[in-house]
Amino acid sequence: MKFGAYVPPQARERKVPVLYFLSGLTCTEETFFIKGHAQSVAAQLGLMLISPDTSPREPRLPGDADSWEFGYSAGFYVDATMAPWREHYRMYSYVTAELPELIAANLPALPGASGIFGHSMGGHGALTCALRNPQRYRSVSAFSPIAAPMRCPWGRNAFTRYLGAEMDGWRQYDASELVGAIRFPGTILIDQGGADKFLAEQLLPEQFAAAALRSGQPVELRMQPGYDHGYYFIQTFMADHLRHHAARLVGAG
């Protein structure tokens, strides 16, 4: 597995907080660093940025690239339980355990000061990883997340093939299900473009906001009129997200 890393200048002097970014469908470990426009603000705030790839790349599996919505570049941040995916597609364990251990062992990461965010499929990943591991992540946010995957075509298709038809196993990977049962310590920031063509069918942030409201989870869902699903939208609000995380991470640990 490849991952991208940005280490800020403050790391010459001391260990620094780590902010993980999970990318969306079709992306790689470099997409965030090319298109996210995060590095200069991260340098000011003293945040290390880590972005993993969106799926295993080897070995290739039969049918892994039949669709851009499943398989190759579309790991959905779950631990697959169905053959043939279960052998290699274990992105949830990779993101929440293996990768942080690798970072801790090899880069100047401040213990106890990690946050996570992401976009689209990666927004789904960030929300579910954080809600299930509030002891590991002190902050979380998302751009245009797939916020209720059990209720949208992308999520149902991926969960069926990775996890099987039994929906009980899906709930642990559905942010709208999780947020009704788990309280994350701190506000969850979500930015969503109002002109995003995937909004009504695939993303469903209103489901997440409604579930959070019922459970008392603080959520700041910002609908941004006119913005679409792409990285120009993400760039525009990137500094806001980095500051959201820095407020929880800098000085922590």
Place this chain on the structure above:
Amino acid sequence: MKFGAYVPPQARERKVPVLYFLSGLTCTEETFFIKGHAQSVAAQLGLMLISPDTSPREPRLPGDADSWEFGYSAGFYVDATMAPWREHYRMYSYVTAELPELIAANLPALPGASGIFGHSMGGHGALTCALRNPQRYRSVSAFSPIAAPMRCPWGRNAFTRYLGAEMDGWRQYDASELVGAIRFPGTILIDQGGADKFLAEQLLPEQFAAAALRSGQPVELRMQPGYDHGYYFIQTFMADHLRHHAARLVGAG
């Protein structure tokens, strides 16, 4: 011809200065906006950003993609005089005349307040366009420019095929030749990576600096140790370049 445009929020209220960015070999009109990480600082400074494509895209000409160093995506910002290129490869006229007229007619551009910069082949283009048109451009800078194209393989190959073997016609497109004869009003800022693999053979900024020293042209050539030829280098110093231009452009016009 396609071009990319970023219009800052200040343009809702008034006309704004225009900063042109010329890209390097293999790039398109979108490369700068994806990889340059310029928009957020341009928004603060109130600069419109315009980046043209690096060559005509249609019609395709015989042999235009035989090499990444010539033809398609490699117009070298000259007006070709040799067949078949001379019919369509007129990038110098496009950048210095046709495109600014198009911008002036269609976007809220402040008259008399334009600057130009670029990278590699586009750094060459920015320097030559500015030196030959100091009345049109109030500011100029470059990242890793091909600073003496008559003395490097990229330049000699392109000029021979676009302009013919007679070298007298080349001088008007060679920044190191021009800067010995023309004085640009204002300091020319150049950033160059010290670990750039093209530095010694293709870029030759020391030739430009030496010619400028002889003619009295103020140049700030910053050698940046450890940086290569890519856009992560450009991103790192992008804000410096935008401020260099804003200091000459904002309030001008």
